[in-house]
Amino acid sequence: MADLFSPLRIQNLTLRNRFAMAPMTRRASPGGVPGADVADYYARRAAGGVGLIITEGVRIPHPTAGYPSSIPTLDGADSLAGWQAVTGAVRAQGAAIAAQLWHQGAEREDSDGVVPVSPSGLNSVGQARGVALDDDGLDAIRQAYAAAARSARAVGFDAVELHGAHGYLLDEFLWDKTNIRTDAYGADRTRFPAEVIAAVRDAVGPDFPIILRFSQWKANAYRASLADSPAELERILTPLVDAGVDVLHPSTRRHYLPAFEGESPTLAGWTRKLTGLPVIGVGSVGLATEFTPGSTSRARIEPAPVDRLRELFDAGEFDVIAIGRALLADPGWVNRLRDNTLGEFAGYDAESALARLH
Template sequence: MCRRVPSPVRPPVRPLHPTRSLRVTVDTTASDSASGSASPAGSAAGSRAAAVLSRPVTLNGLTVPNRIAMAPMTRQFSPGGVPGEDVVSYYARRAAAGVGLIVTEGTYVGHESAGNSDRVPRFHGEEQLAGWAKVAEGVHAAGGTIVPQLWHIGMVRSAGEPPFAGAPAVGPSGLRLDGTAGQGKEMTQADLDDVVRAFAEAAAAAERIGFDGVELHGAHGYLLDQFLWEGTNRRTDAYGGDPVARTRFAAEIVAAVREAVSPTFPVIFRYSQWKQDVYKARLAQTPAELEAVLEPLAAAGVDVFHASTRRYWLPEFEGSDLNLAGWTKKLTGKPVITVGSVGLDGDFLKGFRGEGAPVKGIDDLLDRLEDEEFDMIAVGRALLQDPQWAAKVLAGRFGELAPFEAGALRSL
């Protein structure tokens, strides 16, 4: 039998203008002298950045001290799936420098098919959770807040890969992202129930060991996204078909997580249109189609959406310059985090292929935050390059910002 998911109920929606007048953006990246002292232009830009970004934001029962989040980025520095003291320091340094909310790298839930690396942290097991408790403690001591990203990769896994070599790859229809049959299996109802339980148990553990919320990874072609996208979901049962049916599995996970944690414990859901190596993939071609995906998730208990794009400044649909985060907030009325090359001019995927990216000004980003198009910004590679990025931006020290270099990926 299918688990019951609450019927979609439209929350109150704050009106947003569908279009915004053309902006003229001034590049603030070179406003400061090489010594780091602020020029008048840099001082003004810094004052504006501080005014816009330093405002607290409430995510269900959590008050985040500012609008800057650290985006989740897979690092593979946790042998045996256990985050060590270097991981504690990695996150705490960025919290101490002004990042209000840390979203951790993806962490595998307690399902043997969830991952494909023994160096990616896991969010199950006594030793692993003890390591994560130290991470949360370190971030809190530094003045930040932190949520783990809970992750199942689905058909991105190949047979024989660690951490559990005997586990099969699983997905909605046993298809890889290119639509071909993989060496995996179509999930049965028992499989679905096991994964729902794994996410709920991980969320309960996160609250128990001191985290401030959880993020569910429903983006980039991993398991939850494989159900959301018709390219990989060819099911003919209650979990396949139209957009609402394809959302059912993710909504069941959200509902189970919501039930497993306190009512005020924030549940964040990250999603995207694009997939790994399938950049033109779309969950929705129109706002109405996007609403059909998001409403069941909101009704099931999502408190915050994290709308992942490759370039945050690009409009999502014709006739409006709202980005994906803007449309998400307009359609659901929920707080939304935007992400996609914040602070850098270049696609983040190129960084993982060894390419760098120059610094990009944030005036347009501040405009959008002031317009309440979205509520928070998630910063990725810029924070890998420089743990002090948030402190420098808030102080107007734009001249000290450095371009991203791929070497930043080689260490924490």
């Protein structure tokens, strides 16, 4: 695994190795303000060996962006001071940190009375929910993404990731099941996400890394397909890359499966091949059971072999691999891999791991 511990240069950022912490929602920032416990949570994973921390989804400063309020934001003096403490704690452990900027779109809960917004007023299972965005709404959200990215850079983040996956707002524009608009944003479903990327690029400057996370699957539709062929995937990704993306993060539930029918590279492999950009692979690394959002199962998940990581890395299918639940269970998972003590990793126990979210 030695090659996976080599550095990687992206714009003005050098990662110490090829391991990232995947973004995982915590809802542990009262009033949107990350506290000392949040800094400690991320610092433990940085000390455990990862090269890049990607935070939980962070609400952009727009009233429709997300619910509940315990999801952190990047707005207001208290929140920004909290994040500055987080970034300092992570950097002190030798890792880099990216803020994942998030708008939940039609998947937003509305218990607080705020009406969700989306391209066409549809959620990821095709149900009417909330309202479709008009031109003023689109402009306000573009500006909110830019403001969040500007704040992220100011408080010490090394990069930003735009959450364009899993049926949330940017993904809702890309997917034909949730974007049935008849205007220019429906004729070209990449248009609004590309405008957001361009606005973020203008906000952070030319040398600050922008990561885009995308997916085929949605939170309520595991078999969804954003692209049914490599050619269609290329048509989607090209304008987004041209708008200013530096790194792509194709989210899958199992990192090792082919992206399309037949023998083919993984989604990460196709993404890298089609765009030439660095790619972050992800999906059930180190565990025997694939990620199932919302699962209430408390059964222990056994460790899985990690031999495919080296094989896929050597085949050029990814540049960085993100780890999720394994890092919840054991913050030192990456160091165990480096030190050849992964045999001591006991797997994932949901009760114990959820306790470590706080």
